[in-house]
Amino acid sequence: MDVTLSVNGETHKLDIEPRVTLLDALRDRLGLTGSKKGCDHGQCGACTVLVNGRRVNSCLSLAVMHEDDEITTIEGIGMPDDLARLQQDFVECDGYQCGYCTPGQIVSATAAIEEAKLGWPSYVSPSLADMGELTDEEIAERMSGNLCRCSAYPGIRQAIARAAE
Numbered sequence: 001m002d003v004t005l006s007v008n009g010e011t012h013k014l015d016i017e018p019r020v021t022l023l024d025a026l027r028d029r030l031g032l033t034g035s036k037k038g039c040d041h042g043q044c045g046a047c048t049v050l051v052n053g054r055r056v057n058s059c060l061s062l063a064v065m066h067e068d069d070e071i072t073t074i075e076g077i078g079m080p081d082d083l084a085r086l087q088q089d090f091v092e093c094d095g096y097q098c099g100y101c102t103p104g105q106i107v108s109a110t111a112a113i114e115e116a117k118l119g120w121p122s123y124v125s126p127s128l129a130d131m132g133e134l135t136d137e138e139i140a141e142r143m144s145g146n147l148c149r150c151s152a153y154p155g156i157r158q159a160i161a162r163a164a165e
């Protein structure tokens with residue numbers, strides 16, 4: 001089946017089986033291996049990418065569903081020679097240990113910060129605009145879809161709080 005994927009601003013025409021997930025298409029067909037396969041069941045968030053700016057577990061989504069979508073992976077956020085502010089904050093705050101979950105954490109946090117700035121409600125607070133800042137509790141709730149088995153959560157939350165300032 002033919003599908004055209006727009007990833008990090010580049011267009012890719014693929015002939016792909018309908019059963020192939022977006023995660024497998026990104027990694028195996030496009031060589032974008034920053035998105036990781038942790039659980040492959042939508043539970044860990046290691047595979048998080050942005051689809052039209054919204055967070056999606058790419059292991060749960062079929063590649064053929066994303067014709068005409070704008071997909072952003074960690075490679076589209078920043079590369080080692082040109083890190084984004086949030087990536088630099090993860091480094092400076094020790095927001096990782098083994099690093100396997102880090103791409104998904106950073107992709108997810110990129111959207112989480114935007115969602116909070118837009119005033120999208122979370123379970124912790126009805127509106128960030130009412131709180132004035134992104135609290136530790138608020139960040140934890142907004143990032144609850146991304147697990148870190150090394151439990152580097154304090155550094156992850158500190159990095160996100162810095163980037164959101």
Ligand code: FES
Nearest residue numbers: 038039040045059
């Ligand atoms: Fe997709 Fe875990 S690999 S949520």
